[in-house]
Structures are given as structure tokens and as C-alpha cells.
Amino acid sequence: MADPGDTAEIYDPSRYERPSVTVDVVIFTLIExxxxxxxxxxxxxxxxxxxxxxxxxxxMHESLEExxxxxxxxxxxxxxxxxEQLYTxxxxxxxxxxxxxxxxxxxxxxxxxxxxxxxxxxxDVRWFSVRHxxxxxxFDHDRILATALARLRSKLEYTTLxxxxxxxxxxxxxxxxxxxxxxxxxxxxxxxxxxxxxxGVLEDTGMQxxxxxxxxxxxxxxxxxxxxxxxxxxxxxxxDATE
Amino acid sequence: MADPGDTAEIYDPSRYERPSVTVDVVIFTLIExxxxxxxxxxxxxxxxxxxxxxxxxxxMHESLEExxxxxxxxxxxxxxxxxEQLYTxxxxxxxxxxxxxxxxxxxxxxxxxxxxxxxxxxxDVRWFSVRHxxxxxxFDHDRILATALARLRSKLEYTTLxxxxxxxxxxxxxxxxxxxxxxxxxxxxxxxxxxxxxxGVLEDTGMQxxxxxxxxxxxxxxxxxxxxxxxxxxxxxxxDATE
DNA sequence: TATACTTATTGTTGTAGTGACACTATTGAG
DNA sequence: CTCAATAGTGTCACTACAACAATAAGTATA
Numbered sequence: 001m002a003d004p005g006d007t008a009e010i011y012d013p014s015r016y017e018r019p020s021v022t023v024d025v026v027i028f029t030l031i032e033x034x035x036x037x038x039x040x041x042x043x044x045x046x047x048x049x050x051x052x053x054x055x056x057x058x059x060m061h062e063s064l065e066e067x068x069x070x071x072x073x074x075x076x077x078x079x080x081x082x083x084e085q086l087y088t089x090x091x092x093x094x095x096x097x098x099x100x101x102x103x104x105x106x107x108x109x110x111x112x113x114x115x116x117x118x119x120x121x122x123x124d125v126r127w128f129s130v131r132h133x134x135x136x137x138x139f140d141h142d143r144i145l146a147t148a149l150a151r152l153r154s155k156l157e158y159t160t161l162x163x164x165x166x167x168x169x170x171x172x173x174x175x176x177x178x179x180x181x182x183x184x185x186x187x188x189x190x191x192x193x194x195x196x197x198x199x200g201v202l203e204d205t206g207m208q209x210x211x212x213x214x215x216x217x218x219x220x221x222x223x224x225x226x227x228x229x230x231x232x233x234x235x236x237x238x239x240d241a242t243e
Numbered sequence: 244m245a246d247p248g249d250t251a252e253i254y255d256p257s258r259y260e261r262p263s264v265t266v267d268v269v270i271f272t273l274i275e276x277x278x279x280x281x282x283x284x285x286x287x288x289x290x291x292x293x294x295x296x297x298x299x300x301x302x303m304h305e306s307l308e309e310x311x312x313x314x315x316x317x318x319x320x321x322x323x324x325x326x327e328q329l330y331t332x333x334x335x336x337x338x339x340x341x342x343x344x345x346x347x348x349x350x351x352x353x354x355x356x357x358x359x360x361x362x363x364x365x366x367d368v369r370w371f372s373v374r375h376x377x378x379x380x381x382f383d384h385d386r387i388l389a390t391a392l393a394r395l396r397s398k399l400e401y402t403t404l405x406x407x408x409x410x411x412x413x414x415x416x417x418x419x420x421x422x423x424x425x426x427x428x429x430x431x432x433x434x435x436x437x438x439x440x441x442x443g444v445l446e447d448t449g450m451q452x453x454x455x456x457x458x459x460x461x462x463x464x465x466x467x468x469x470x471x472x473x474x475x476x477x478x479x480x481x482x483d484a485t486e
Numbered sequence: 487t488a489t490a491c492t493t494a495t496t497g498t499t500g501t502a503g504t505g506a507c508a509c510t511a512t513t514g515a516g
Numbered sequence: 517c518t519c520a521a522t523a524g525t526g527t528c529a530c531t532a533c534a535a536c537a538a539t540a541a542g543t544a545t546a
Contacts, residue, residue, distance in 0.1 A: 018261040018262070018263060018264065019261070019301065020261060021261065021333075021344050058262065058333070058344070060260050060262065060335065060342050062335065063333065063334045063335060064331065064334075064344070085330065085331065087328065088307065088328065088346050090306065090307040090346070091306045091307075092303065092305065092306060099303050101264050101301070101307070101344070103331050103333070103344075171493085172493090173492095173494095188534070188536085189493095189495095190494095190495075190496075190497090190535095190536085190537090191533075191534065191535085194495085194496085197495095208542095210542090210543070211491090211493090211543080212490090212491055212492060212544060212545095213490085213491040213492020213541095213543060213544080214491085214492050214493040214494065214540090214541055214542040214543065215492090215493075215542060215543070216492085216493060216494090217493080414522080414523095415522090415523080416522070416523090431505065431506070431507080432522095432523090432524090433506090433507085433508090433509095433523095433524075433525075433526090434504075434505065436523070436524055436525090437524085437525085438504095440524090451513095453513090453514065453515090454514080454515090454520090454521070454522085455514080455515065455516095455519085455520050455521055456512095456513075456514070456515085456519080456520040456521020456522055457511090457512050457513045457520080457521055457522040457523065458512090458513060458514070458521090458522075459521085459522060459523090460522080460523070
């Protein structure tokens with residue numbers, strides 16, 4: 001750990017120039033069975049008119065995660081959802097104005113809880129399908145988003161994160177669809193049913209949804225079982241979890 | 244991403260109070276077949292006399308990883324080794340003097356390349372076995388170290404990181420010993436030989452080391468094969484890679 | 487009533503990986 | 517020649533799993 005006191009620089013702002021510190025939050029959600037990410041359109045220089053990952057300054061009194069949750073709530077009005085620190089980006093020159101260190105978080109918002117607000121600082125806020133992004137994004141946000149996507153894919157393979165993307169109640173086939181979406185490959189229906197039920201993380205709600213064929217059974221995620229723990233492994237390959 | 248320009252705060256230091264930004268580097272190495280970590284003893288308040296993870300300010304012109312490598316070289320004289328960003332710690336109050344955001348890195352130093360320097364800012368520098376740490380450490384460094392250890396354990400399970408702890412040439416039993424050390428359980432000799440050779444990451448050096456019994460064959464790590472990729476899985480359980 | 491449609495579920499089978507354990511081989515030192 | 521240590525090989529039972537097939541259970545609609 002640094003020892004600011006040793007050099008007294010810290011008490012002399014004229015001698016020690018400090019970078020700005022921000023949090024950026026990559027917010028994912030599921031819309032019409034597709035993975036979407038929230039972006040804001042910049043109003044000012046630099047990168048005016050470009051789309052960017054939402055973020056803001058870290059206040060002196062709040063922790064980094066609190067800052068991320070505050071940003072998240074400011075943009076989406078949502079609280080109490082899954083938020084995880086992703087990576088810290090701090091190359092000099094990533095912002096032409098000044099040195100900015102940005103601690104990136106990623107968040108998963110449930111499909112049924114979206115309502116957006118356009119802040120004064122931006123022209124627009126929108127969900128974008130991760131398959132049709134308005135590239136390039138502002139600053140080094142292409143890279144941040146790519147890192148977030150890689151992490152999300154990686155964690156789906158051995159955690160129960162996928163549930164955080166689904167609404168409160170959902171069907172097993174909807175869950176299967178998420179995995180297929182994000183892994184980009186089809187999964188066997190029978191094997192999927194077996195695996196997911198054997199894992200014991202589903203709670204039967206008794207509810208069902210009717211349609212053309214046999215009614216769809218609806219489940220709830222039992223958060224008390226295996227939260228964050230290893231539950232599934234869908235594929236052999238694993239990507240590095242960081243970067 | 245934050246937009247400092249929007250609010251002009253950034254150009255008015257009196258209105259926007261900025262935190263300090265440091266990097267801390269958790270440096271691991273292998274000494275006498277045991278995992279050790281480098282700590283420095285603090286000379287000044289706060290936590291005077293406590294042991295701490297080495298670190299320092301991020302300079303305005305350098306990237307975060309460059310800062311980490313610079314710290315590393317200042318402490319150990321070593322360059323060109325494995326360094327990876329770990330996590331960013333930034334709770335208010337973790338340093339009693341001012342708000343400090345600390346980007347933690349972890350580094351693996353080869354067993355044969357250690358030479359330490361005591362800086363002017365510290366009383367002492369030492370390698371500590373991770374099994375006999377001078378707890379509690381300064382600041383929130385217990386937590387940082389625990390995070391680093393968890394990450395190291397986790398990554399050993401699916402990467403070739405263990406090789407970064409070994410000297411240039413090594414025997415298979417030495418490698419096996421690292422895994423046993425860090426996982427805390429014995430591995431079957433025969434299975435280990437098979438698995439490691441099948442993985443195809445060893446290069447036969449032709450060298451050997453003589454002792455009482457059959458000479459020890461020495462290998463080199465073929466970095467070109469499977470760097471950072473999934474190669475082994477020794478145990479089923481996986482811990483979350485971050486935190 | 488029949489049938490089509492959709493979700494839900496079970497069965498079967500071959501293959502790959504793995505852990506446990508026993509066994510053999512090789513080489514230098516004394 | 518024997519001991520000691522490293523360096524491997526063989527075998528076997530068990531488990532997980534992917535692939536594929538088949539069936540069951542409800543609902544809508546012709």
C-alpha cells in the first residue's frame with residue numbers, strides 16, 4: 001500500500017497531481033430473449049454524440065460499490081440487484097482532458113424491471129442488443145464492454161448468474177434460451193431439464209403459462225442454494241475470468 | 244464513463260476533491276518449496292511498525308500495470324514476470340489520512356531471481372511464508388492478501404500459472420509439490436506424471452540433477468503452448484475468481 | 487373427437503475422464 | 517549388488533455426460 005504520509009506529497013496538492021476516479025457500470029438485461037446493454041449518448045466534447053457506458057465520479061464518502069449502485073439507480077431506477085466489480089481501466093490518455101482512472105462494474109438487471117431516465121448530461125439512453133452495438137463507443141469503452149461480455153460468458157459457465165437476468169418467475173426453456181444465446185450453441189433439451197432439476201436450485205411456483213401446447217411450468221430461483229457457487233458446467237472450455 | 248467536462252468540477256480543484264490513487268502489488272514466490280509473499284514494514288504513522296503489502300502512487304504518465312511493474316522492480320529488482328490486476332479496493336476510511344483508491348495487482352516471481360532492497364520509506368522488507376503471516380497487516384491488507392491467495396488458488400486449477408513460480412528448469416515432482424502446497428492435498432504421483440506429460444507443455448532439457456537415487460529429469464515450460472489457457476483441472480470445486 | 491402443437495420428462499448407450507492403487511523401470515551412490 | 521530416489525506404466529471401477537430416442541401431458545383448433 002502506498003504511504004502518502006511518507007512523502008508529504010499528499011498534503012501538498014500543488015506538488016502531487018491526482019487523477020480523477022470514476023465508476024463505469026456495464027448494465028446487462030434481457031429484452032425479448034436477447035442480451036442487451038445500456039448505453040448513453042454523450043452531449044459534450046470529447047466524443048460528442050458517441051454512445052458510452054454510463055458512469056460518474058466516486059464521491060469522497062461512498063465506497064466504490066456504493067458509487068456503482070448509485071449510478072445504476074440514477075440510470076435505471078433499479079436497486080438491490082447483482083453488481084460485481086469488473087476491472088479497473090486507467091491508461092493515460094484514455095480521456096483527452098485529464099487522467100481518469102475508471103473502476104468498471106457490471107450489473108444484471110431483471111427483464112421485468114426496466115425504466116430509463118435520460119440525465120441532463122446526455123442526449124439519450126437506450127438498450128442495445130449486444131449483437132448490434134453502435135461501435136465504436138466513446139473512450140476505451142469498446143474494450144470495457146468486451147471485458148464485461150467475456151466475464152459474463154465465463155461466469156455463466158460455473159455460477160447461477162443466468163438467473164439474475166430472468167424475471168422473478170420463469171420457465172426452464174427460457175433459462176435454456178439464455179445459455180444458448182450467450183454461448184452461441186444449442187443445448188440438448190432433455191439433458192438440460194435433468195441437469196437443472198438435479199441441481200436443486202428451482203422452486204416450483206405452482207403457476208403456469210398457457211399457450212398453444214402443454215402449459216409452461218413456472219419456477220422461481222432458490223437463491224439460498226448454491227448462490228455464487230459452482231453449480232453447472234456447460235462446456236469444457238474456460239476463458240480467463242479477468243480480462 | 245464519467246464526463247468530467249459536463250460539470251466543470253474537474254477544472255476546479257477546490258470544488259472537486261480527488262482521492263489518491265495507488266497500486267499495491269502482492270508478490271508471491273516459492274522459497275524452499277513454500278509459498279511466500281513479500282511484505283514491507285512501515286516506518287511511519289499510521290500503522291507504524293506493521294507489515295504491509297508494497298505499493299505506491301500511480302504517476303500521471305504511466306499506466307496502472309506500468310506502475311505495478313515499477314513498484315515490483317523497486318522492491319525486488321525483477322522485471323518481465325507475470326503480473327495481473329487483482330481487484331480495486333477503495334472503501335472510505337481504509338486509510339485514516341485521506342481517501343485512497345488502491346488498485347491491487349498480484350505478481351509471481353521465479354524462485355531463482357530474488358534480491359530485495361529496503362526502501363527509505365520502510366524499516367524492513369521480508370518474504371513471509373503464507374502460513375506464518377505477521378497478522379494483522381496494515382490497513383485492509385489482510386483482505387487484499389486473502390483475495391490474492393484465493394485468486395492464485397483458483398487460477399492454478401485451470402491455467403499454467405504454477406510454472407511462473409518455478410525456476411527456469413524444474414522437475415515434475417517439484418511442480419507436483421507446488422500444487423500440493425497450494426491446494427493443501429496430496430496428488431497421486433502416477434496420475435500426475437501422466438496428466439502433465441499428456442498436456443504437452445513440457446520441454447525436455449536433457450539436463451538432470453543427481454542425488455542419492457535415480458537422477459531427476461529437468462524440464463522447461465513451453466510457454467507457447469496453452470499460455471493462460473485451460474490445461475488442467477485438478478479439483479472439481481471452483482471459487483469465484485474475483486473476491 | 488381427433489390431431490396438432492408445445493412443453494415436460496424419462497430412457498438408453500457409448501465414450502471420455504479420472505481417482506485409486508499396484509507395479510515396473512532406471513540410474514547413481516555406497 | 518543393493519539401496520534409494522525418481523520416473524514412469526497398467527489396470528479397473530466409477531462417474532459424468534453428450535447424443536439421441538421416445539413418451540407423456542396438457543391445450544387449442546379443425
